[in-house]
Every structure is written in structure tokens, then in C-alpha cells.
Amino acid sequence: CGYRFRGQGNSLPGGVHSVYIEMFVNRTTEPFLENRLTNAVTRRFARKREVEVAAHRSGAEAVLSGEITVYETEPISYDRNDKVTEYRSIMTVTVVLSRLDSGKTLWKGTLSWSEEYLADADKAIQDDRELAAEVQISDRLSDEILSHLLENF
Amino acid sequence: ASVAPGDAPLEITSRQLEADDAAGTVTFIGDVEARQADLVIHAGRLTVYYRGEARQVERIEAEQDVRVIQGQRVATGQHALYQRSSGKLVLTGNPRINDGADQVSGDKITVYLNDKRSVVDSRGEGRVKATFHPRGKQSDADAAR
Amino acid sequence: ADPQSEETVPTVGALDQLKNQPIDIEADRLEFDQQSGTYQADGAVRITSGPITLRSESVRVNPQTTEVTASGKVSISSPEGELKGESLRLNLRSGRGRLKKGKLLIREQNFHVAGEEIEKLDQKTYHLTRGSFTTCDGDNPDWHFSARDLEVTVDGYAKGHDAVFYLRDIPILYTPYLIYPVKQERESGFLMPSGGYSQRRGTQISIPFYWAIARNQDATFYLDWLSDLGLGKGAEYRYVFSGGNVGDLDLYHINGVKGADSRYAGKWDHDGMLPYQWRLKADAEYVSSRDYFEDFGKVSGEYNKDKVDTTISVNRNWNKFNLTTQIKYTKDLQKNNDQTLQRLPEVRFEAVQQRLGSLPVYAEFAGASTYFWRRRGLKGERLQGRPALSVVWQPGDIIEIQPEIGYTRSHYWTSGEGPGYEDSGIYDFKTRISTTLYRVFPLSGKLVTRIRHSIETDLAYTFVPDEDQSHLPEFDSLDRIEAVNRLSYGLTNRLVARIESPGADPVYHEFLYLRLTQEYDIGESRRELLNPVDERRPFSSLRSELILRPTRNSLLDVDARFDPNRDKRGFTTFNVDGRYRDGRGNGLQIGYRYREGAVDYARAEIDLSVFKPLYVNYQQRYNFSAGGGSLEKVVDLEYRSQCWSLFFTYRDRRDDTEFLFSFSLSGLGRSGSRRKPPATQL
Numbered sequence: 001c002g003y004r005f006r007g008q009g010n011s012l013p014g015g016v017h018s019v020y021i022e023m024f025v026n027r028t029t030e031p032f033l034e035n036r037l038t039n040a041v042t043r044r045f046a047r048k049r050e051v052e053v054a055a056h057r058s059g060a061e062a063v064l065s066g067e068i069t070v071y072e073t074e075p076i077s078y079d080r081n082d083k084v085t086e087y088r089s090i091m092t093v094t095v096v097l098s099r100l101d102s103g104k105t106l107w108k109g110t111l112s113w114s115e116e117y118l119a120d121a122d123k124a125i126q127d128d129r130e131l132a133a134e135v136q137i138s139d140r141l142s143d144e145i146l147s148h149l150l151e152n153f
Numbered sequence: 154a155s156v157a158p159g160d161a162p163l164e165i166t167s168r169q170l171e172a173d174d175a176a177g178t179v180t181f182i183g184d185v186e187a188r189q190a191d192l193v194i195h196a197g198r199l200t201v202y203y204r205g206e207a208r209q210v211e212r213i214e215a216e217q218d219v220r221v222i223q224g225q226r227v228a229t230g231q232h233a234l235y236q237r238s239s240g241k242l243v244l245t246g247n248p249r250i251n252d253g254a255d256q257v258s259g260d261k262i263t264v265y266l267n268d269k270r271s272v273v274d275s276r277g278e279g280r281v282k283a284t285f286h287p288r289g290k291q292s293d294a295d296a297a298r
Numbered sequence: 299a300d301p302q303s304e305e306t307v308p309t310v311g312a313l314d315q316l317k318n319q320p321i322d323i324e325a326d327r328l329e330f331d332q333q334s335g336t337y338q339a340d341g342a343v344r345i346t347s348g349p350i351t352l353r354s355e356s357v358r359v360n361p362q363t364t365e366v367t368a369s370g371k372v373s374i375s376s377p378e379g380e381l382k383g384e385s386l387r388l389n390l391r392s393g394r395g396r397l398k399k400g401k402l403l404i405r406e407q408n409f410h411v412a413g414e415e416i417e418k419l420d421q422k423t424y425h426l427t428r429g430s431f432t433t434c435d436g437d438n439p440d441w442h443f444s445a446r447d448l449e450v451t452v453d454g455y456a457k458g459h460d461a462v463f464y465l466r467d468i469p470i471l472y473t474p475y476l477i478y479p480v481k482q483e484r485e486s487g488f489l490m491p492s493g494g495y496s497q498r499r500g501t502q503i504s505i506p507f508y509w510a511i512a513r514n515q516d517a518t519f520y521l522d523w524l525s526d527l528g529l530g531k532g533a534e535y536r537y538v539f540s541g542g543n544v545g546d547l548d549l550y551h552i553n554g555v556k557g558a559d560s561r562y563a564g565k566w567d568h569d570g571m572l573p574y575q576w577r578l579k580a581d582a583e584y585v586s587s588r589d590y591f592e593d594f595g596k597v598s599g600e601y602n603k604d605k606v607d608t609t610i611s612v613n614r615n616w617n618k619f620n621l622t623t624q625i626k627y628t629k630d631l632q633k634n635n636d637q638t639l640q641r642l643p644e645v646r647f648e649a650v651q652q653r654l655g656s657l658p659v660y661a662e663f664a665g666a667s668t669y670f671w672r673r674r675g676l677k678g679e680r681l682q683g684r685p686a687l688s689v690v691w692q693p694g695d696i697i698e699i700q701p702e703i704g705y706t707r708s709h710y711w712t713s714g715e716g717p718g719y720e721d722s723g724i725y726d727f728k729t730r731i732s733t734t735l736y737r738v739f740p741l742s743g744k745l746v747t748r749i750r751h752s753i754e755t756d757l758a759y760t761f762v763p764d765e766d767q768s769h770l771p772e773f774d775s776l777d778r779i780e781a782v783n784r785l786s787y788g789l790t791n792r793l794v795a796r797i798e799s800p801g802a803d804p805v806y807h808e809f810l811y812l813r814l815t816q817e818y819d820i821g822e823s824r825r826e827l828l829n830p831v832d833e834r835r836p837f838s839s840l841r842s843e844l845i846l847r848p849t850r851n852s853l854l855d856v857d858a859r860f861d862p863n864r865d866k867r868g869f870t871t872f873n874v875d876g877r878y879r880d881g882r883g884n885g886l887q888i889g890y891r892y893r894e895g896a897v898d899y900a901r902a903e904i905d906l907s908v909f910k911p912l913y914v915n916y917q918q919r920y921n922f923s924a925g926g927g928s929l930e931k932v933v934d935l936e937y938r939s940q941c942w943s944l945f946f947t948y949r950d951r952r953d954d955t956e957f958l959f960s961f962s963l964s965g966l967g968r969s970g971s972r973r974k975p976p977a978t979q980l
Contacts, residue, residue: 029581269332
């Protein structure tokens with residue numbers, strides 16, 4: 001029916017296969033985001049057939065690097081007394097895939113994703129929910145990064 | 154024929170020559186080439202007007218595709234009139250001066266050979282147009298020529 | 299500036315490149331004097347060289363000294379701007395010169411500058427004597443500033459002494475020193491005064507003062523006179539120091555009126571580098587009283603803020619390792635803060651997931667030592683570490699299998715009320731199986747030549763043993779790791795269009811994203827039922843996320859959860875977000891959020907530019923649950939003339955109704971709607 005596991009032209013830009021994933025740089029004022037995002041991206045790329053995650057920078061054909069430029073958590077819904085009931089966290093990242101030898105940029109993109117979480121009277125629980133939203137955003141952003149990278153059909 | 158106006162000898166060659174002593178004119182026709190020191194004039198027809206026994210040249214008139222060449226500078230036009238007394242050369246008939254890559258064009262170009270000054274005028278709708286290439290430091294000398 | 303040097307000319311930037319460009323001259327008369335080597339052109343002279351055109355009645359050029367003098371209706375136009383004046387002396391090589399009775403237009407900012415004499419000091423700076431400037435076109439500007447002397451930097455500021463502000467030609471305001479942003483790029487805090495009335499704050503007048511301290515620092519000071527609350531003083535200081543240290547510090551203080559005590563608030567954002575590649579981040583916010591935002595918050599999200607956080611962290615990365623120390627202090631604005639849990643500090647060492655040699659094996663480690671503190675209640679230290687290993691296996695290059703196993707080790711030392719020393723160790727196991735199918739549909743369209751449909755199926759099994767953790771103190775969710783025995787499965791559809799653009803690489807635009815996910819709780823499916831009425835609910839709600847992007851500036855995002863269990867059978871959550879902008883200033887945004895028993899709320903915003911020059915923005919927030927109704931209505935009107943704007947904002951919310959007038963000269967921010975209105979920056 002025309003659907004194939006290996007779509008034609010479905011490889012990383014510039015036909016590269018092995019990628020070294022650098023630790024993302026966190027330009028926001030929220031700590032720990034770079035660990036979660038780098039972990040999520042590494043996990044997602046490792047699972048993808050078309051990509052080979054390189055253990056060391058020297059062995060790779062290309063390098064994936066990125067910068068988290070925005071992290072905001074803003075109220076998104078209110079109850080009948082105009083008190084905050086839900087928050088939305090949004091993270092924006094700029095990602096660059098460049099060839100290791102020449103440093104030439106193969107692909108560059110800016111992506112963002114948002115997730116909502118319930119506010120809570122106990123601020124510790126509210127912080128836990130924000131953390132869960134951050135983990136979810138990191139996973140979804142890694143899906144988006146990979147999906148956009150493989151758009152060269 | 155060589156006529157000696159001014160200080161340097163003026164040699165003029167052409168295919169045909171008509172002299173009219175009464176009117177005091179000598180007219181050269183066909184591939185005319187006039188030389189004086191480093192100045193060369195080409196034209197289809199050139200008339201020299203002179204006065205008195207010493208054949209003192211008063212003025213020279215050149216017509217048809219006139220070309221005046223002095224070193225690297227070439228002035229062209231349909232009609233040129235040289236007044237020896239004032240040292241003034243007037244070019245008309247969409248005259249133009251080329252000096253290497255630089256060039257100037259207008260309706261009338263007047264060159265004051267003695268005081269090394271030239272003026273380009275336009276008439277009516279016409280405009281004077283010029284293009285210059287700024288010279289780097291080393292070739293300033295040419296600009297001064 | 300070297301005032302004594304004669305040859306300074308207001309060449310507009312690019313004129314200096316004349317040096318190596320051929321010069322074309324057009325005039326009524328051109329004279330060349332060989333002795334002095336100068337050309338004299340007269341009569342509607344037009345000199346063009348590269349991107350520059352010089353027009354004047356008469357011009358003298360000396361190619362040797364590159365000295366140009368022009369007089370009579372002189373005008374120089376270049377990509378950056380226009381320059382007009384009576385007479386001009388210009389040295390092409392040095393680019394310096396002087397223009398008498400000159401006018402300068404900096405095109406990008408539409409900045410008109412005029413002066414008895416304009417001198418060019420360097421590449422981007424002009425000095426004017428008896429100068430004036432405005433952003434209004436035409437000879438009779440609606441407003442202008444005049445100053446004894448004026449220094450204009452093309453991408454910086456216009457600074458003047460003894461300046462007078464004119465409306466038409468009526469002097470309105472004198473100021474000994476004036477500073478005005480020429481380029482809007484920098485987050486210039488330059489604002490104009492605003493005034494209005496609010497039920498909560500009484501008459502409100504806000505007067506901002508701006509100070510460009512240096513190229514990399516500037517500050518805005520506010521004086522807010524609020525008749526019912528008192529005199530507010532605010533300061534917003536922004537800095538960009540070398541080594542990428544960027545931040546801003548906002549302080550606000552208001553001494554109460556009618557016996558109310560004074561209140562203050564502070565906010566500091568910073569991201570920058572310390573020596574030895576350590577990175578310092580700060581996002582600190584403090585308010586002196588819990589009701590601070592209710593009084594001074596203007597926009598929703600500010601006046602109903604429920605907490606303020608202070609997070610200060612220092613971190614260092616080595617390749618794939620990361621050490622971070624964070625202090626996190628939260629001030630709960632809804633109730634007494636004694637119980638609020640603080641992390642003073644939390645130290646985390648993490649090894650990001652990395653591959654072990656050429657094996658398809660990946661290892662990661664996350665360790666954290668946190669000291670939990672609260673004024674009253676359980677305090678304690680927790681040391682927790684979780685190594686994890688994962689393997690990737692891709693049989694037949696079709697299926698992707700990624701099992702992962704982790705072990706969380708926790709140690710606790712708690713204060714008196716707590717259990718003292720405790721520890722625990724819990725395994726967690728997860729495996730993900732996924733594959734993706736692709737198909738490319740060729741299209742005959744000229745613009746969209748191909749569409750690719752991809753379907754990613756994703757199955758995950760998660761198992762965490764049921765460990766008794768009741769002996770552990772409970773600080774946060776990591777102290778009660780729930781038992782899990784769950785299957786979660788999902789399907790993600792993507793439709794991506796390949797759009798050809800002439801002469802450039804094709805652009806890919808994902809116009810449809812549809813993700814369906816659900817979970818099956820194996821534990822729940824085997825739970826013995828205590829009473830016959832009870833029923834097992836192993837299937838979670840089916841979550842569907844749909845994102846449609848028909849064009850680049852329109853979007854429809856639907857995120858809903860449907861509970862399939864018999865007794866519910868309905869949406870437990872239903873969220874819609876629709877956005878459309880037509881690129882001509884008209885736009886619509888509608889958001890509806892529903893969560894069973896908790897949220898039933900909508901927000902709509904309309905931007906209209908059809909009544910130009912009147913620009914209308916209307917926002918409405920509405921809560922549908924009982925006793926809800928309209929939470930807030932905002933009408934924002936802007937009358938935008940060519941070089942100034944008048945603003946009117948009407949805001950009607952539950953406990954305050956407010957209106958605000960403000961005006962702004964183009965190129966300036968506006969106090970009425972600056973991103974964060976003055977009182978609420980904090």
C-alpha cells in the first residue's frame with residue numbers, strides 16, 4: 001500500500017548517519033532543563049533506525065547542538081473567583097546539526113512545545129507537576145526535533 | 154606639406170589638397186592627419202586659414218569624424234575649430250573626451266590648450282555626462298597630466 | 299570628536315566607499331582645470347557613485363585630495379538615509395565633512411534630524427549645532443525636539459542639551475538634558491507618561507524617566523502617584539556585561555496612604571558566566587506582603603499570582619556531565635508561608651545519557667542531595683541517586699526496541715519530628731517498542747509538490763515494584779515512588795507538505811499532527827473487587843492531541859481526554875486553542891479549557907486594524923462554572939498617527955475597574971501596555 005518502514009529520502013540532512021549529541025546550553029534562568037532535554041534527545045535519537053548516536057565526538061560525521069532559549073510558566077486558566085487553576089509551561093529550543101569536519105550547518109531550526117499542569121494549594125505538589133510537565137515537554141521536543149530533521153523527502 | 158604655425162612644426166598629410174591663395178586657405182581632403190609635437194588630429198576634411206606673406210596660421214577647422222589625440226587622451230566630435238591666437242580648441246557635434254577609462258561628453262567641449270583648462274557645456278535639454286575612476290595613491294601622477 | 303578639524307562631513311555611512319567606486323557626473327556644465335586637477339560641475343549637478351547620489355547646484359571635486367565641496371540645494375541619498383543642506387565640505391577618503399543648514403534622514407527609523415550645521419564625527423555619529431529631530435514626515439511635524447547641541451548615533455541615541463519639546467510649534471517642555479532612542483532594537487525602557495483611574499488605586503499617574511547609562515546598561519525610573527495607595531517609586535535596571543552576563547533588576551517601593559504601611563518588591567533575572575566556566579542563573583522575586591499583587595498587579599496572571607519563587611543556581615558542564623547547585627525559596631501568596639517546603643540548597647550531579655563505546659548500550663546517572671527546610675514542620679536531608687542502563691535493539695531494521703532499567707537509592711536524615719535516618723532502594727523497568735511508517739504522496743501542484751504522511755506507533759511497558767515507603771519522610775513525589783505495572787500505547791500521525799520556493803531550498807511545513815495515546819493498567823485489571831458494584835477500570839482516558847496549521851500564522855490545537863469506562867463515558871478534559879492572524883494587523887485567538895470538576899474557562903482576543911488609524915484590541919476572559927461569569931474584559935485602543943500614538947485602555951475585572959490614557963512618540967515604548975506594566979514588573 002505504499003507505506004514503507006524506510007521512507008526514501010528519509011535520512012538526516014546531508015546524508016549523515018552518525019551524530020554526536022552535545023549537552024544543550026541553557027540560556028534561561030530555570031536550572032536543570034539542559035539535562036532533561038539532552039537525555040530525552042539522546043534517548044529518542046538512539047532508538048531511531050536512521051540515526052547512529054556516536055559515543056565520542058571524534059567518531060561522528062555530524063554534531064547536534066542546541067540552546068534552550070525560552071522557558072516560561074504562565075497561568076492559563078482561572079476559577080470562578082479568577083484564581084489560577086492551571087499553568088502552561090513552554091520551552092523553546094534552537095537546534096543545529098552541523099558536519100563535524102567542515103562545521104557546515106546541515107540543518108537549523110527553532111521549535112517549542114508546551115504542556116499544562118494543575119495549580120495546587122500545596123506549592124510543593126505544584127512544583128512536582130511543573131517538573132512532570134518539563135519532562136513531558138523534553139520528550140515531545142525530542143520527537144519534534146527528530147521529525148523535523150528527517151524532513152528531506 | 155608642412156606649415157609652421159606657432160613654435161612646433163605642423164605636418165599635415167591627406168589624399169587631396171586644394172590651396173586658395175586669395176582666400177588664404179589650404180584645404181586637405183580625405184584621411185587627413187595633422188601632427189604637431191605630441192598632438193595628432195585625424196579628420197575627413199581640414200582647412201587651414203592663414204594671413205600675410207609669412208603664411209601665419211590664424212585658425213584650423215576640421216570636420217567629419219574629427220579625432221584629436223594627445224598622449225592617452227582622445228577627443229572626438231563632428232567639428233573642431235582651433236584658434237591659434239587664443240589657443241582655444243572648440244569641439245562640437247556630440248563631442249567626447251576619453252582619457253583611459255574616464256570619459257566626458259556634452260554638446261560643446263572647449264579646450265584652452267595654453268592654460269590647460271577645458272570646459273564642457275550642454276545646450277537645451279542636453280546634459281554633460283562624465284565618468285571618473287578614482288585613482289589609487291600610486292597613479293596620482295596620471296591624474297595630474 | 300575633533301572639533302578643530304575643518305573637514306568633517308555628514309556623509310551617510312556608505313559615502314565613504316566612494317573611494318573605490320567609479321563616479322558618474324551629470325551636469326549642465328563641467329570644467330576641468332589641469333593645473334589644480336579639479337573638476338567644477340554646475341547646473342543641476344548629479345553625482346552617483348555606488349549606492350550614493352549627490353545632488354547640488356554646483357560641486358567642485360579634486361580627485362587627488364578626494365576633496366568635495368558642494369553648494370546650493372545639496373542632497374546626498376544612500377541606503378541608510380537622506381541628507382540635505384545648503385553647503386557641504388566633504389573629504390571622500392577621510393569621510394569627514396561639514397554640512398551647513400543640513401537635514402538628515404535615517405531611513406530605517408524614519409528619524410529626521412536638522413541643524414544649523416551637521417558634522418560627522420565618526421562612522422555612525424553626527425554632531426549638530428542648534429539641531430532638532432522628529433520622526434514625523436513633512437515640513438510641519440506634529441512634534442519635534444530642538445536642542446542647543448545634539449549628538450545623534452545612528453544605531454543608538456540622540457542626546458542633547460537645553461532641549462525643548464514642541465507640539466507643532468508650541469513649546470511644551472524644557473529639559474536641560476535629553477536622551478531619545480534612535481534605534482528601537484535595544485529593549486529601550488524609554489516610555490511616556492500615562493494617567494487614568496482605577497477603583498482599587500484611585501487616580502493613577504505614572505511618569506517614567508529614562509537613563510542610558512552606557513552602551514550596555516540602561517535604566518528606567520518610575521514615579522507612580524496612586525491617590526488611594528500612595529506614591530510608588532520604581533527602578534528597572536538592565537545590563538549586558540562582557541562574557542555574556544545579561545540580566546535586569548527591578549525594584550518598587552510604595553509608602554502607604556491613609557495609614558496603610560509601605561510595601562516593596564524586588565525582582566532579579568540573571569544568566570551569565572563566572573570564572574572557570576561556571577554559569578550563574580538567578581530568577582529571584584520577592585514581595586513584602588501577600589496582597590501586593592492584588593493591588594499592583596495589572597494583567598491577569600499578575601494580579602492573581604499565587605506564589606513568588608526565588609531560584610539561584612550555579613552550574614558547570616563537562617562534556618556529558620553536569621554539576622548544579624540550586625537554592626529555591628517559594629513564598630506562597632495564598633496562605634501562611636511557614637509550611638512551604640524550601641530547597642536550601644539542592645546539589646545535583648548528573649551524567650547525561652551516553653553510549654558505551656560501539657555497543658548499543660547507553661548509561662546515565664542522576665544524583666541529588668537536597669536539604670528540605672520549612673519554618674514549621676519536617677526538615678531533612680535527602681540523598682538520592684539513580685543509575686540507569688538502556689539498550690537499543692532494532693530487529694530487521696523495522697522495529698525499535700529500547701529496554702531501560704534503573705535503580706533509585708535514597709537516604710534520609712531528618713530533624714526531630716521525622717524518622718531520623720532511613721533509606722530505600724527501588725528498581726524501575728521500562729521498555730519502549732516503536733516503529734514508523736512513511737509514505738510520500740506526489741502532488742501536481744506548483745507550490746506543494748509532495749506530502750509525506752508518517753505514522754509512528756509507540757508501545758511502552760513500565761514496571762515499578764510495589765515497595766513500602768511509609769517509613770520514609772514525605773517531602774515530594776520522589777519519596778513515594780508509586781508501584782506501576784502499565785502498558786501505554788500511542789499513534790502519532792504527521793502530514794508534512796514540501797513547499798517549493800523559486801531559487802531557494804524547499805520548505806517543509808507540518809500542517810497536521812494527530813497523536814492518540816492511552817494506557818492500560820495491568821495492576822488495576824487484576825485487582826480483586828471488594829464489592830460487586832465496584833468495577834475495574836484498567837483503561838485510562840484516550841488522549842487525542844490534534845494540531846492543525848493550515849497556514850504559517852493560523853493554528854488549531856485540540857487536546858482532549860475521553861474516558862471510555864461505562865460509568866463515565868465522556869470527556870474528562872477538553873482544551874481548544876485557535877489562532878488566526880492575517881498579517882495585516884487583524885487577528886483572532888480563542889482558547890477554551892475544560893477539566894472535569896476543576897476548570898471550565900474560556901479566553902478570547904481580537905485584534906482589528908480595519909478602522910485604521912484606530913487599532914482595536916479586545917480581550918474577554920470567562921468562567922462557565924456556577925458563580926463564574928465574566929472574569930475580565932479589556933479594551934485597548936490605539937490611535938496611530940504617522941509619528942505618534944494615543945492609547946486608551948479600559949480594564950474591567952472582578953474587583954477593579956480601571957482606565958488608562960497614554961501617548962507615545964513613534965520609536966518609544968508605551969507605558970500603558972509595555973510588556974509588564976510598571977507596578978507589576980515585580
